[in-house]
Amino acid sequence: MKVSVIIPTFNRAYCLERAIDSVLNQSYRDFEIIVIDDGSTDETESLLQKLLERSAQLRYYKIENSGVSRARNLGVSKSSGEWIGFLDSDDCWHSHKLQRQIDFIHSNPKVQLVHAHEKWVRNGKEVKIPKRYQKSGGDIFIRSLDQCMISPSVALLSRNLFQRYNGFREDYLVCEDYDLWLKITSEYEVGFIDEPLCTKYGGHEDQLSMKYFAMDYFRVKSMQWILENRELEISKKLALLDMLIKKGSVLITGYLKHGNFKDLHEVKSIVESASQIKCSLLKEKL
Known part of the structure; x- marks a missing residue:
């Protein structure tokens, strides 16, 4: 069972060898x-x-700077494995990571995606992972609404599943992983291994999560897509609407406070529509 490991990188010569090794x-x-x-x-x-x-197992392609989604998608298109694993170039896998996941897949043949716990290292020191970031398996759609509950560096998924959703959205500057996992968890349960299989290093300035503000804009857009394209059971639909309204309202407050009107009208429209849908659903329940 061949695994294709995709490592996107940009100006990380200082840590790339650690990831590849x-x-x-x-x-x-x-x-x-x-x-x-x-x-x-x-x-x-x-x-x-x-x-x-x-190593003859290593291949390398250089492209013009296009973003992490384009890099990951291109890597998959150049690969041949039945299963796809991603590794951010500032993270590293534990030596038994793939074996644990392949064993899990053999024991659970219906599973299309399996992930695991991770270790966090910030500025050279291991830190305790807050409870709200603790990973889990099964039906994690509602947990995945607030934030990304699957780390790309720990996920292993089938090529068929990845291709079904057309990979990562290349028009997203950030939260492209949140978007893909939300689409998947809206239709599938996910496998989970209850041990750390990856160490994630943080605290450096070139992390995308430290470069962009108002990241919830992209999460709101992803939730809107789910709302328009998925037939959800009512409890999940209400949970989605609540989170969409919550995040959208915070964005609107921030836009007005800082005079950022670029996305204001769009987000207002999304929140108003979600509020109307929620009111209709609640009336139907009465």
């Missing part, structure tokens, strides 16, 4: 590594040329 050191050996260099201007290219000499 964590895959090369996997106890499970049937994999390929595809690194997509998203237009790096540091020493990434020379580092990868050196690493290519160490």
Whole structure:
């Protein structure tokens, strides 16, 4: 059962080798590594040329800077594995990560996506993960409304599942993972391994989550898509509407406070529509 490991990277020569080595050191050996260099201007290219000499399982493509979604999607298109794993270039896998997940898939053949716990390291020190960020399996759609409940670096999913949803949205600057996982969890339960299989390193300035404000704009857009394209049971639909209204209202307050009117009308329209749908649903329940 071949796994294609996709590593997007941009100007992370300082940590990329650690990520690649964590895959090369996997106890499970049937994999390929595809690194997509998203237009790096540091020493990434020379580092990868050196690493290519160490392993025939490693391939490398360099493209103009297009964003992490484009890089991941391109990596998948260049791959051949039945299963797809993603690894952010500042994270690293534990040596038994793939073996644990492949064993889980063999024992649960209907599962199309399996993820796990992770370790967090911030500024060189391991930190305790707050309860609201603790991962879980099964039906996690409602939990996934507030924030991303699956880390790309820990997920392993079937190629068929990834292709069914056309991969990551390339028009999203951030929250592209939230969007894909929300689409998947609206229709599927997910597998889960109750142990850390990846270490995520944070605190550095080049993390996308530290570059962008008003990230909930993209989450609101994703919830709107689900609302328009999924037939949800009423409890899930109400939970979605509540979260959409909550996040949209916070965005509107922030837009008005800071004089940012670019997305104000769009978000107001989405929130007003969601409020009307919620009122109609509640009347039907009476």
